[in-house]
Amino acid sequence: MCLISTLITQRLIVSLYDKLSPATQSLTRGKHLLGFSGGVDSVALFFILLRLNVVFDMAIVHYHTRKEADDEVAYAKDLAQKYNKRCFIAHAPHFHSHFEANARSFRFGFFGEIIATHHYQSLILAHQLNDRLEWFMMQLVRGVGLSNLLGFEDSRSYPIIRPLESIPKNEIYQFCKDEGLAYFEDSSNNDMRFKRNYFRYTFCNELVNSFSEGIARSLMYLQKDKQTLLAALTPQALYLESLSQALPLESKQQCAIFAYNIIETHLLLLACDKIAKRCGYVLSA
Structure with missing residues (x-):
């Protein structure tokens, strides 16, 4: 039984690695910065990058909005010490309104400053397939064009690489379970007052669980079409x-x-x- 379990785990890992973004190949050169949160996605990506022998350090933002955040930052520091990584930590101010937009602006300002100061070649983020479909669905009901449907369009002075963008979240959970990796769950992810959570639990999770390969291919084709148009x-x-x-x-x-x-x-x-x-x-x- 143990051998069967090991073989299943190996197949899952091979399947996950096969779905990594082609842009991941560029990570074999230079040093890079990983945007870390302590959640299942960034923890899985941390250990995948280790296996791929990518040279990288970590950056995490403490927003001081949840009591678990102290533990997440401590976990990031522990991983950095154990695996000989630098861990940059920023403490965000209190945002009185428009939290998501202000937090994003602060976060990318923090990342950009580190990249410029320490000469990292790219920023690595742990967005996965569920994230992309959630954004797509939220934009779809607003009535937008191709440019906004796909999202994640960043006009930055440095490249952003998302190795997990075609991997469904349930496979990332399975990877962490099989590898025995610890991670944190953000309690706000279950709050249905947030529009993203409504789309996640009402539509997107079930769609990705049932049709992940087709959804990933469609988003890839749309991204190529978008690049052709913008060219x-x-x-x-x-x-x-x-x-x-x-x-x-x-x-x-x-x-x-x-x-x-x-x-x-x-x-x-x-x-x-x-x-x-x-x-x-x-x-x-």
């Missing part, structure tokens, strides 16, 4: 497109090679949305 929205392409309107027919046909005549109104709006976000604004419907 046509460079300032040079937009300039050539506007310039071509004043040219004679022959020149206009030559200019079209560079001008991406596929650009239409909704694509221009995507460009405006991208620029607005870089300036700190989110466009309304």
Whole structure:
């Protein structure tokens, strides 16, 4: 029975490693920073990175909103000491409103400062497939376009790598169970007053548990489509497109090679949305 259990565990681990993001391969070079929380996702990712011999350190934010947070920070420090990692800790101020947006801004400001100061090559985050579908569903009911449906679009001066983005959360739980890894559960994840939790327990968990491979492929294809569209929205392409309107027919046909005549109104709006976000604004419907 023990041998059978070991073989099942090995198959699960192989399956999980096969689903890691292709971008994970770039982690074999240089040193990187892992955004750590003490939850099941970041704990699993910590030990996966160890197995892949990735050179990385850790960063964790203490928001002082839950009593368990003290234990999570202590756990991060213990792991760092045991595995010879640096552990950067930030203590967030009290946010009087818009907690999620303010916490995100503080968190990425903290990460960015560490990366710039200590010359890390990338930020590693533990978002997984359930996270992506939850965001997708929440945006879908708002009525948004492709750019916002996929989310996780970060205009940063450093790359962000999400190795677990195609792995369902139930497999991450199983990995931690089989490996005997300790992790913390955020009690707020069960609070149905939060919209994300409503979508998680009403729709997303069951969908991912039943159709994870198809969902992961669909999100991958949509991401590729998004990258193709945004590639046509460079300032040079937009300039050539506007310039071509004043040219004679022959020149206009030559200019079209560079001008991406596929650009239409909704694509221009995507460009405006991208620029607005870089300036700190989110466009309304």
